[in-house]
Amino acid sequence: MDKITTIKERILFYLEIKGIRKESFYRETGMSASNFKGAGLKSDLGIDKVVRILNVYPELNNHLHWLVKGEGVLDLNTHEKESIIEQKEIQSDNILSSFNEEIGDLLANIYAQYNTQDKSLLFIQNQMSKMEKKLESSIVKQSKYLEKILAQVQENATDSKQA
Template sequence: MDKIQTTKERILIFLATNGIKKETFYRETGISASNFKGAGLKSDLGVDKLARILRVYPDLNDNLVWLITGEGELLSAETKKDHQNDDLYANDINDKIGDLLANLFAQYNAQDKTLMFLQSQISKLEKKYSQAISEQNKMLNEILSAMKTSVK
């Protein structure tokens, strides 16, 4: 199978493999169809949406490494049964899942802090801009007033 580029594309493969209609998926997860079409298909899937999908489709938890990284393959029900008794495999997958989720959470927090900082900076700039405009208008009014007085 060709390497799928995005998590969203892998979700679509999961749906097709399991005979789940896209409309059913959108309804059950509350995620808009536009997230899986055109440019939306190439954008990142937020952690909140991924968590929602995993709650609705718990079978994807067994495929989390494949879903997030594209490594490995989508495990079928038969493959999952083969691995249920393999504790080493299960521990390895759980470690990878934990690492992936910790990494996603760290990225999410970093982006959230960056956004808060940027919003703060924008707010400060807007305030300075407003003050500068106010000062400029005050000076213009003084100049116009002085010009009117000198003309008389």
């Protein structure tokens, strides 16, 4: 590799040495790929982003002089055991975080379905209540009509007996 002049180039070099895919790096750090391509590669990397990278790849904390100033050599073997443990902890945290996000999404979906079903049930109950009131009203009207019919039948029966 040619002379590495920017922090971004050194980060890409680190990723290459460690066999870390750029897509994984972008996802884990929340950074955009455009920051590490073309003209973006030559621009400065803000301290907040450097801190974010150091949090995701704590092994680089042992190589700050190389990362920030570009002086010295990136010697990853000196802290290999610590690095492996730290990477496994990070991977575990990432898996746990991913799992928690999936559980959160699942719970949100279940709640949304419950909420929709609850509203549907309320609508159905309301419709049933309206139908029950109409049925009661119809029964009352039917009873009045039947009483009138019976009264007329009795009146006709009385009239025909008299005639």
